[in-house]
Amino acid sequence: MTKHILTLCCLILTTGAIAKDYKNTKEAMNEIFKAFVDLVPYAGNEMKFKDPKSEEYIKDRLLKLKTAFQNAKHLKKINTPGFSPSYETISQHLDQTYEGFSMSQKSFARNRLKATAEMCISCHTQLPKGTSNTFRSLSKVSRSTFDNDYEYADYLFLIRNYTQAAQYYRQEILGRIKKNTELRKIQKSNTAVFIDFTIEKSLERLVTIYTKVFYKPEKALKEVLAQKSVEGMPRNLVKKLDDWKEDLEKWEKRKISEFKSEKDLNKFLSQYVEGEINQISSHVDLLVISGFLYRFLNKYPNTPAEPKVLLFLGSIDEVLNHSYFYSLSEIYLKRCITRFPKSSYAKKCFQKYKDQVEFGYTGTAGTNIPDEEQAELARLKKILNNAK
Ligand code: HEC
Numbered sequence: 001m002t003k004h005i006l007t008l009c010c011l012i013l014t015t016g017a018i019a020k021d022y023k024n025t026k027e028a029m030n031e032i033f034k035a036f037v038d039l040v041p042y043a044g045n046e047m048k049f050k051d052p053k054s055e056e057y058i059k060d061r062l063l064k065l066k067t068a069f070q071n072a073k074h075l076k077k078i079n080t081p082g083f084s085p086s087y088e089t090i091s092q093h094l095d096q097t098y099e100g101f102s103m104s105q106k107s108f109a110r111n112r113l114k115a116t117a118e119m120c121i122s123c124h125t126q127l128p129k130g131t132s133n134t135f136r137s138l139s140k141v142s143r144s145t146f147d148n149d150y151e152y153a154d155y156l157f158l159i160r161n162y163t164q165a166a167q168y169y170r171q172e173i174l175g176r177i178k179k180n181t182e183l184r185k186i187q188k189s190n191t192a193v194f195i196d197f198t199i200e201k202s203l204e205r206l207v208t209i210y211t212k213v214f215y216k217p218e219k220a221l222k223e224v225l226a227q228k229s230v231e232g233m234p235r236n237l238v239k240k241l242d243d244w245k246e247d248l249e250k251w252e253k254r255k256i257s258e259f260k261s262e263k264d265l266n267k268f269l270s271q272y273v274e275g276e277i278n279q280i281s282s283h284v285d286l287l288v289i290s291g292f293l294y295r296f297l298n299k300y301p302n303t304p305a306e307p308k309v310l311l312f313l314g315s316i317d318e319v320l321n322h323s324y325f326y327s328l329s330e331i332y333l334k335r336c337i338t339r340f341p342k343s344s345y346a347k348k349c350f351q352k353y354k355d356q357v358e359f360g361y362t363g364t365a366g367t368n369i370p371d372e373e374q375a376e377l378a379r380l381k382k383i384l385n386n387a388k
Pocket of ligand 1: 025026029030032033036077078083084086087090116117119120121123124127159
């Protein structure tokens with residue numbers, strides 16, 4: 001009997017997930033990509049995802065995906081301060097997704113799978129341009145796999161095919177506006193709109209490409225102006241585009257080059273980030289600042305300025321990215337505390353983390369922090385105190 005179980009287990013191990021050491025990030029990513037692409041049609045279609053006939057296949061690919069990440073653990077590039085928090089997040093996230101799926105929590109697993117793309121993006125938007133041309137040949141998934149232009153655009157964005165992604169975001173915007181116009185005719189109303197956020201999200205992605213991924217304020221400005229003049233652009237978004245325009249004009253006038261030293265970093269921070277990052281609410285400013293910070297961190301992974309950069313990245317991510325499933329911000333702040341407990345920034349990171357937790361659990365009935373969060377806060381506090 002025991003032997004039987006043993007053979008079964010090893011069979012699963014060899015067919016489903018093979019433990020191997022990747023030579024480099026590229027090799028790991030190719031395998032990650034294969035499993036991910038196989039899952040794309042299922043993530044995009046609820047019926048398909050929940051079909052009992054698909055179960056074995058999906059499970060197998062989820063296992064492959066999570067195992068490929070596990071097997072990439074040792075890679076040098078993944079262990080740098082810019083990528084490591086995303087790595088930690090996605091590994092945990094995929095474990096839970098796989099577990100959820102195995103326990104037949106399929107809606108939950110599907111929503112998680114869809115949220116995974118955002119974590120791929122959190123690493124890939126840090127990569128300098130031209131790192132890889134293979135991305136292009138990889139875009140073998142066609143538009144017809146996706147329900148709409150937005151989802152396809154997001155896929156292209158993930159694999160860093162930014163030129164094509166931008167085209168599909170623009171197409172999505174026009175398409176949605178057209179649909180809203182038709183709806184108004186049918187409903188004989190001036191204000192009827194479909195409730196969805198893809199116009200806004202598409203605009204945000206377009207601006208992200210030219211601010212965070214590539215620092216090209218003039219290109220971003222051109223895009224914003226073009227979008228502002230799109231006929232039928234919802235009024236609240238025109239207002240938003242106006243704000244972005246103002247911010248971009250500011251950046252366009254500033255002549256900033258990539259930081260070559262900690263001195264450059266500090267100069268930039270004191271000049272443009274001034275004191276508390278909490279006070280900056282401009283989407284454009286935060287994107288630009290995070291782009292510079294990631295590029296610096298990835299170029300100088302051993303910089304003594306890391307805790308300071310982590311504090312800023314944690315603060316920026318808190319404003320820019322909200323997910324029900326994960327918080328990168330939290331991981332940046334924890335890394336700052338646990339790896340640099342002696343740094344003066346560790347205290348600030350702790351305060352910020354504590355504020356986030358308290359805010360998250362504060363409601364009409366007061367503050368109600370669960371025991372495990374209390375314990376985590378106590379653990380971090382102890383690390384700080386021991387370092388004194
Ligand atoms: C921890 C950071 C990180 C995460 C998370 C991540 N990637 Fe990557 N990815 C990288 C890096 C770094 C490269 C560049 C590798 C190189 O060219 O050396 C890369 C490159 C790639 C490539 C191009 C491979 C090539 O030939 O250059 C693909 C495809 C890819 N990733 C897919 C994915 C998918 C799909 C996900 C999410 C399921 C994902 N990645 C999540 C860091 C990450």
